[in-house]
Amino acid sequence: xDVRDLRVLYRESELLHGVSYSFRPNAVSAIVGPTGCGKTTxxxxxxxxxxxxxxxxxxxxxxxxxxxxxxxxxGVRGLRRKVGMLFQRANPFPQSIADNVSLAxxxxxxxxxxxxxxxxxxxxxxxxxxxxxxxRLDRSPFHLSGGQQQLLCLARTLALxxxxxxxxEPTSALDPDxxxxxxxxxxxxxxxxxxxxxxxNLAQANRxxxxxxxxMAGSVVEFAPAQTFFQNPADERSxxxxxxxxx
Amino acid sequence: MAAVSSLRFPAPHSGLSRFDxxxxxxxxxxxxxxxxxxxxxxxxxxxxxxxxxxLLDMVWTLISQAAPLLNxxxxxxxxxxxxxxxxxxIGVEDGILGSLLLGLGVLIVxxxxxxxxxxxxxxxxxxxxxxxxxxxxxxxSGVPSIVIGLVGYTVLVNGxxxxxxxxxxxxxxxxxxxxxxxxxxxxxxxxxxxxxLREGALALGISRFTTIRKVLLPTAxxxxxxxxILAQAIAMGETAPLLFTANWTDANPVLKLTNNPEPYLxxxxxxxxxxxxxxxxxxxxxxxxxxxxxxxxxxxxxxxxTARSKRMTERMDL
Ligand SMILES: Nc1ncnc2c1ncn2[C@@H]1O[C@H](COP(=O)(O)OP(=O)(O)O)[C@@H](O)[C@H]1O
Ligand SMILES: [Mg+2]
Numbered sequence: 001x002d003v004r005d006l007r008v009l010y011r012e013s014e015l016l017h018g019v020s021y022s023f024r025p026n027a028v029s030a031i032v033g034p035t036g037c038g039k040t041t042x043x044x045x046x047x048x049x050x051x052x053x054x055x056x057x058x059x060x061x062x063x064x065x066x067x068x069x070x071x072x073x074x075g076v077r078g079l080r081r082k083v084g085m086l087f088q089r090a091n092p093f094p095q096s097i098a099d100n101v102s103l104a105x106x107x108x109x110x111x112x113x114x115x116x117x118x119x120x121x122x123x124x125x126x127x128x129x130x131x132x133x134x135x136r137l138d139r140s141p142f143h144l145s146g147g148q149q150q151l152l153c154l155a156r157t158l159a160l161x162x163x164x165x166x167x168x169e170p171t172s173a174l175d176p177d178x179x180x181x182x183x184x185x186x187x188x189x190x191x192x193x194x195x196x197x198x199x200x201n202l203a204q205a206n207r208x209x210x211x212x213x214x215x216m217a218g219s220v221v222e223f224a225p226a227q228t229f230f231q232n233p234a235d236e237r238s239x240x241x242x243x244x245x246x247x
Numbered sequence: 248m249a250a251v252s253s254l255r256f257p258a259p260h261s262g263l264s265r266f267d268x269x270x271x272x273x274x275x276x277x278x279x280x281x282x283x284x285x286x287x288x289x290x291x292x293x294x295x296x297x298x299x300x301x302l303l304d305m306v307w308t309l310i311s312q313a314a315p316l317l318n319x320x321x322x323x324x325x326x327x328x329x330x331x332x333x334x335x336x337i338g339v340e341d342g343i344l345g346s347l348l349l350g351l352g353v354l355i356v357x358x359x360x361x362x363x364x365x366x367x368x369x370x371x372x373x374x375x376x377x378x379x380x381x382x383x384x385x386x387x388s389g390v391p392s393i394v395i396g397l398v399g400y401t402v403l404v405n406g407x408x409x410x411x412x413x414x415x416x417x418x419x420x421x422x423x424x425x426x427x428x429x430x431x432x433x434x435x436x437x438x439x440x441x442x443x444l445r446e447g448a449l450a451l452g453i454s455r456f457t458t459i460r461k462v463l464l465p466t467a468x469x470x471x472x473x474x475x476i477l478a479q480a481i482a483m484g485e486t487a488p489l490l491f492t493a494n495w496t497d498a499n500p501v502l503k504l505t506n507n508p509e510p511y512l513x514x515x516x517x518x519x520x521x522x523x524x525x526x527x528x529x530x531x532x533x534x535x536x537x538x539x540x541x542x543x544x545x546x547x548x549x550x551x552x553t554a555r556s557k558r559m560t561e562r563m564d565l
Contacts, residue, residue, distance in 0.1 A: 094559045107453045
């Protein structure tokens with residue numbers, strides 16, 4: 001997956017100043033950097049979520065498997081089926097737990113009616129939520145804990161069998177146990193899926209990332225394998241960030 | 248050592264807190280605090296009474312005035328009063344059937360137009376048309392209903408369309424009155440759906456219509472139904488525009504859209520109150536009581552209709 005000279009403008013101001021890098025497929029890449037440096041903005045350019053924000057403009061190129069995301073005639077909905085996203089705060093739909101998982105696959109015509117139950121069980125099991133919710137599949141998701149709601153959202157995203165997974169600080173509001181659980185899942189998923197995870201938490205990046213992209217003020221400071229980044233960063237600002245002197 | 252500590256900390260029995268700067272001591276005096284909270288709860292109680300007492304008083308007045316007529320005849324007999332047979336059973340069957348028919352008409356006409364217009368304004372319209380539509384809707388909601396009745400009369404009843412006094416003219420006039428309320432409620436209902444829900448649906452590549460139907464509607468439904476019920480309550484309660492468009496009759500309604508005067512509950516009250524018979528006055532009260540009763544039933548139906556989406560959204564951060 002390649003990003004070339006990606007610029008994002010909101011009205012007059014440029015939020016990302018020409019970002020270029022290549023993500024390794026089936027690896028976990030962490031995007032780190034101080035608050036407001038453009039991590040979320042970068043993530044949202046990849047599934048074209050900026051399209052629906054008036055005043056937001058994106059230039060440059062993003063290719064996934066050689067295909068241009070911003071190309072002419074690209075179906076945005078098809079793109080988003082292949083590029084899943086998990087938000088900072090869990091946002092389950094006001095539908096039953098089962099419908100939360102099956103809504104998108106049904107909307108994309110990926111399952112027939114009699115496959116729905118199996119699909120729901122499969123993905124709730126995948127995220128480790130099945131035992132906790134199997135007796136209340138038809139109930140509201142808002143009675144689940146925050147961590148369980150986030151897992152439900154992950155199951156909902158995975159039910160579309162995405163090729164790329166965009167995670168925007170998915171554990172920043174969660175307890176350590178759920179965080180660890182999600183980190184394990186992400187690691188496991190990266191065998192089949194290309195994962196981009198935005199995180200504030202350098203320890204988390206260190207635990208799960210294969211590569212690290214360090215952003216500051218809308219520009220890439222360093223993009224390196226995680227080990228190199230944490231042990232021997234090339235840029236002085238990276239060193240300062242890792243040791244807590246900036247950010 | 249003892250001397251030092253007594254310098255630093257005032258003795259406990261001095262009655263002064265270490266944090267007391269003396270500025271708000273008056274507010275924290277127990278007596279004033281108790282009085283304040285007493286006044287506050289007293290005002291809350293008064294406000295509650297100001298709502299409940301008139302309601303109970305109204306219902307009680309209507310019940311006591313309508314008492315002689317409160318039996319099943321009320322639902323099975325018409326409101327025609329024969330001065331020669333004042334003891335004959337009378338009721339408001341015609342008014343009930345007529346008002347329900349008007350309500351159904353408004354639900355269909357104003358409900359469909361109002362909900363779709365509200366949905367269009369809030370989810371689809373470009374900024375300029377949206378502003379224009381909102382403005383028109385607001386202006387419309389400010390027009391007195393009797394003016395709308397008059398326009399209905401000059402256009403539908405006795406104008407280009409020549410429908411004469413009729414169900415259709417009445418339904419359309421009531422719809423014009425109620426559509427702005429339905430639009431407003433629909434708009435607000437969709438507007439308050441959290442942004443995170445829309446983004447979640449967008450990020451899954453779910454189409455706009457599916458998003459509206461499956462993701463936003465559960466949070467919006469109570470508001471939409473609220474608007475429809477408000478419209479029904481208005482349809483049940485309006486009288487002025489109906490005088491010009493439905494006229495009135497004490498015969499049961501027939502399923503004829505034009506050229507046929509329409510009965511309705513408030514018409515019963517309006518037309519019998521002026522008659523010089525005790526029975527007529529009882530009938531006026533009974534019709535008013537049934538009007539209030541129908542509105543109450545509508546509110547309960549609205550609750551039932553939104554129960555599922557309320558269940559699915561409770562504890563959700565909106
Ligand atoms: N929808 C938006 N409208 C205007 N400015 C935005 C919007 N989204 C983000 N920004 C700006 O872009 C910059 C980067 O934001 P973001 O990508 O959210 O940072 P973070 O690295 O904390 O995720 C911030 O200065 C923010 O104010
Ligand atoms: Mg962010």
